[in-house]
Amino acid sequence: MPSLNHIHTYIRKSGNERKPYESIFKCADPYCTHIADAKSIKDKASICSKCKTAEIVMNVTQLKLARPRCEECSNKPENKQKQQLKKTLEALDIFKEEEPKEEQIAKSE
Numbered sequence: 001m002p003s004l005n006h007i008h009t010y011i012r013k014s015g016n017e018r019k020p021y022e023s024i025f026k027c028a029d030p031y032c033t034h035i036a037d038a039k040s041i042k043d044k045a046s047i048c049s050k051c052k053t054a055e056i057v058m059n060v061t062q063l064k065l066a067r068p069r070c071e072e073c074s075n076k077p078e079n080k081q082k083q084q085l086k087k088t089l090e091a092l093d094i095f096k097e098e099e100p101k102e103e104q105i106a107k108s109e
Helices: 077-091 102-108
Strands: 010-014 024-027 035-037 045-047 055-057
Touching: none
Parallel strands: none
Antiparallel strands: 010 024, 024 035, 045 055
């Protein structure tokens, strides 16, 4: 069965972080059968395994992780501070994206 034509969400199937180039990765999509070794997916695009929205590039650091994540989802201290600040600003309705009103959409058409 061929794999789906989409950007894969890689998770490590076998191997370990000490030898990242000997690992085998598979796509996390249940309908996709894609499996690849780490050497072939280095510098290729993938989707973050946590938020499922951000696109990441599989570098050596990402290949060491069992479930590669984007910068915003990583557990680094500076990213945790950014996430807390973002939640605070959203709670205060600052920098919140406004949806276009129907009147503005009608005028633009």
